[in-house]
Amino acid sequence: PQTDNDDEFLHADLIGLKARLPNGTVFGEIIAVPNYGSADLLEIRKPDDKTTLLAFTHAIVPEIHLEQGYVIVVPPKEIAGEEGR
Numbered sequence: 268p269q270t271d272n273d274d275e276f277l278h279a280d281l282i283g284l285k286a287r288l289p290n291g292t293v294f295g296e297i298i299a300v301p302n303y304g305s306a307d308l309l310e311i312r313k314p315d316d317k318t319t320l321l322a323f324t325h326a327i328v329p330e331i332h333l334e335q336g337y338v339i340v341v342p343p344k345e346i347a348g349e350e351g352r
Contacts, residue, residue: 268347273303276331276333278300278337279308280333280336281297281299281300282298282299282300282337283296283298283336284296284297284312284331284336284338285336285337285338286309286311286321286337286339287289287338287339287340288338288339288340288341288342289339289341293314294311294340295311295312295313295314295318295319296311296312296342297309297310297311297338298310298311298312298318300323301320306322306323306324307317307322307323308320308321308322309316309321309322309323309328309338309340311340319342319346321340321342322337323347326341327340327341327342327343328340328341
């Protein structure tokens with residue numbers, strides 16, 4: 268179903284989207300949207316097959332392009348290294 272709020276997304280719509288850094292580099296692919304009690308997270312499988320969790324917030328996921336099949340992520344420096352900056 269459609270949501271009434273532009274800032275709400277169904278988990279099924281997010282799973283499978285590519286996660287790109289602001290410079291366009293592919294960071295990985297969203298494989299799950301877990302919530303361990305405080306907020307939604309994005310579980311992302313990186314190109315090296317390792318996974319990482321990112322908070323699903325506007326600061327870390329500033330853009331979502333469902334039609335184009337990707338999101339922009341700005342991972343914390345500790346996760347992205349210098350590639351995310």
